[in-house]
Amino acid sequence: MLALNSPVPFVLGTLPFGSRVDRATSYAVLDRFREAGGRHLDTANNYVQWEEGATGDESEVLLAEWFSARPGARDEMVVATKIGARSDPARPGGFPADMEGLSRPAVRAAVEGSLRRLGMERVDFLYAHVMDPATPLEETVAALAELVAEGRVGALGCSNHDLETLSAAHQVAEELEVPGYSAVQQRFTYLQPAPRTDFGVQQVADAELLRYLADRPGCTAVGYSPLLSGAYSRRDRMPAAYSGAGSEARLYALDQVADEHGVSAGQVVLAWMLEREQRVVPVVGVSRVAQLDECLAAAALRLDAEQLARLDRAGLVLQP
Template sequence: MQHINLGDLRVSRIGLGAMGMSHGYTDSGTDEAESVRTLHRALELGVTLIDTAEIYGPYVNEELVGRALKGHRDEVVLATKFGLVSHGGAGAWTLDSSPDNIRSAVEGSLRRLGTDHIDLYYQHRVDPNTPIEETAGAVGELIGEGKVRAFGLSEAGPDTIRRAHAVQPVSAVQSEYSLWTRGLEERVLPVLRELNIGLVPFSPLGHGFLTGTIRSTDEFKEGDFRYGNPRFSGENFQRNLRIADEVQAVAEQAGATPAQVAIAWLLAKGDDIAPIPGTKRVARVEENTAAESLRLTDEQIDRLSSLPPAAGETHPEGARQMLER
């Protein structure tokens, strides 16, 4: 496994997103033992970047990761997120990146993760009610106290990134980025490279769509992120199957799986990119990490890059309003 830098953090080229082990999908939270085995197998394969958040569950995903990493803490760069739980009474799915709320959030995350420090602490979504300078300053204080090593942002736009970075250096920005979600290439990615900030793409497999295994949405239950999602609905879904078919065709040519091709395409975009494909299964983490050794040809990269944009928005309207893209 190769490694890259996210600011001063040295991380594996491919990380692991733990969200789906507890949250977001139809069968999330149904097999904790397999999730723990998946985390341990990831470590064996050289994965060092492990990603979670207090909102996943809420809380239970951090607890799961904390239990799984007991005795392995020094082997990982542990990332979690604040800002989608208001600890002053409003509760989960409430934007709150005020300094007082960050103080409450970090103590809970440290306790659940069973650690005395968080390596990479992201603002989960930009809070329009709190100046980003105040949020960055609060995380900077935690860094000074040794409770946090590095500051990150998630789904932040160029102006927010610049303003935050001016107060407290931002090590990484986490955003959805894949063959079917490429909006950050024009506005965000140039700013990250100007400021030497790493990019951590989440959902690099399009919530499973780019693996080619999803040919129907019938199995999605209410509560699954994909249930009623614009890209997984009606005519949009049928049009988007053509993208999956093209990825499959390149995979057959490359002697790889569609998932590996989708991840390898991201890795080819630069050595400042560390995707975090999420899974709760050992077989999938083995498949995904093997993408690190796949080298696509220039022709294959161009073919993939020329695919049409996915039909439909990435999120329903309410969730989309929290994104800066």
């Protein structure tokens, strides 16, 4: 169900649309993505609930409004949303203790809410957004499979699930003979975070996970935050977690390859993700059309074998 054969082989993340990015700009970005041949949109039922004045409805509602204003667009797009991480006022403790979770009642209520906000009877791709250790995996996997059987959901994935949980969920799905996760969405970029970096509920696609996926061709790796919020262009914004040992050598190699092609370092990152032996599909987040155009240009960038090897030799160890 991932739209990987379109002219734009990456996913457009819509996290800030309708909140940090205003309606007019959001529409302009979506229009440009569609015009270029982009076909996969990514949202969630809690974007951006953590910001003051937001409810978590904003991104899904904005997409529904854009589809309504653009006849034919819904039929062209693969729409993915995520459930499980929306705050539930009935659960005390604050984030992340108050997340709705992935119990059967929570899954069904969350999907009903997303479909209502999106104005759809069916969502193409549904991610379990975060792990829920309080709910047995059997319950979550079965509840998600029910939605596929009912035609409310097309395909399933998980995000921010560690390898142990992902592998166990695949095993449960096989035992129950129901659809399992066909994509896993984690943090991923060219630079590697320092060991034992705490990203909260977020999980990083590490070497072990990618080795597991290499032996499971039915499950695609999807990487969010590939451009580190523009830090490859503005090095003063580089998160401390990505400034550790080895980063300087990697950035030097990245800049070398970028200079050879006359492109930005961020464009090389996206091209590398798409052309590495085990592709990791980028989820690209932008707030302006110009930023999207830069990413679109990266889709046409071709790195040769020597450049790919040079980038890897510079210290990247996420080799399957």
